[in-house]
Amino acid sequence: MPDRYLRAEDIVNRVVEAIGFITFHPDPMIETLLQNCLLKEKKELPRDVIHTIISNIQLSPDCGIPLCQDTGSLVVFAELGSALSLEEDLSSTLNEAMAIAQKKFFLRASLLSDPLFARNNTGNNTPVTLHLSQVPGDQLKLLMAQKGGGAENMSRLKMFNPSANDQDIAEFVVETVKRAGAKACPPLVVGLGIGGNFETCALLAKRALFDPLNSPNPAESYARMEQELLEKINSTDIGAQGMGGVSTCLAVKIRTAECHIASLPVAVNLQCHAHRHIEISI
Ligand code: SF4
Structure with missing residues (x-):
């Protein structure tokens, strides 16, 4: 018997509230990292762009205008406690919450039911992308992000030969950022997934974007790689919104997983400066 029962309405209310928050507030570290960029940035044009992005962050909640016109597709990593029973399936509950939030906060309906031929809009920004795992305990943990299309479009995956090195x-990561140029709306956060298989390395890269921006990777070798990548990307002169300078990237986050002896999958998930995500526990 489950120890705890959770009503759909209670999840919906919390999720709507959380979507409302991230619509107007990016990751709290983004503003700090942008201010740090201003200490190093010498060129006038990228400095102007960074000042504008910071003003936008400060004005968005006061004006009630979303941080970006692309209010994204909602991506959710959910951890469901094994001692918890839900009133209805989580996908339906999250879609219900998304539809309410879309109307309540005037979010752009950005999702299509058919990707190629009809390309008809679902009208309420559903469905939510859900990655569900079961964990011990009686809590529901939801990591949620509003993922914009521009940066997502420029993300890439490559199955490396296992003899490849860091x-x-x-080189692949820097090339990905260069190919993206201004299209991914830099300054970026770069999520890098290494290992797993074809599908899980993409998930690792996305999941890495939720990691704290101000703490290095717990493994020394990967922490060094994050720092070296950050420096390499910031020497590309792409800069804030493609205007040149040293502020192409705010942070590189790496997640890894076990992999097959014949494989070395690598995925790069790019995230723009509108880095909107939140974690809630219910
Ligand atoms: S990539 Fe990000 S900042 Fe650029 S339009 Fe999309 S959501 Fe907005």
């Missing part, structure tokens, strides 16, 4: 991977 420099080969770094």
Whole structure:
């Protein structure tokens, strides 16, 4: 018997509230990292762009205008406690919450039911992308992000030969950022997934974007790789919104997983400066 029962309405209310929050507030570290960029940035044009992004962050909640016109698709990593029973399936509950939030906060309906031929809009920004895992306990933990299309479009995955080394991977990451140019709306956060298989390395890269921006990877080798990648990306002269300078990237976050002896999958998930995510526990 489950120890705890959770009503759909209680989840919906919390999720709507959380969507409302991230619509107007990016990751709290983004503003700090942008202010740090201003200490190093010498060129006038990228400095102007960074000042504008910071003003936008400060004005958005007061004006009640979303941080970006692309209010994204909602991506949720959910951890469901095994001692918890839900009133209805989580996908339906999250879609219900998304539909309410879309109307309540005037979010752009950005999702299509058919990707290729009809390309008809679902009208309420559903469905939510849900990655569900079961964990011990009686809590429901939801990591949620509003993921914009521009940065997502420029993300890439490559199945490396297992003989590849960290420099080969770094080359791929920097090339991905260069190919993206201004289209991914830099300054970026770069999520890098290494290992797993074809589908899980993409998930690792996305999940890495939820990690704290101000703490390095717990493994020394990957922490060093994050720092080296950050420096390499910031020497590309792409800069804030493609205006040149040293502020192309705010942070690189790496997640890894076990992988097959014949494989070395690598995925790069780019995230723009409108880095909107939140974690809630219910
Ligand atoms: S990539 Fe980000 S900042 Fe650029 S339009 Fe999309 S959500 Fe907005």
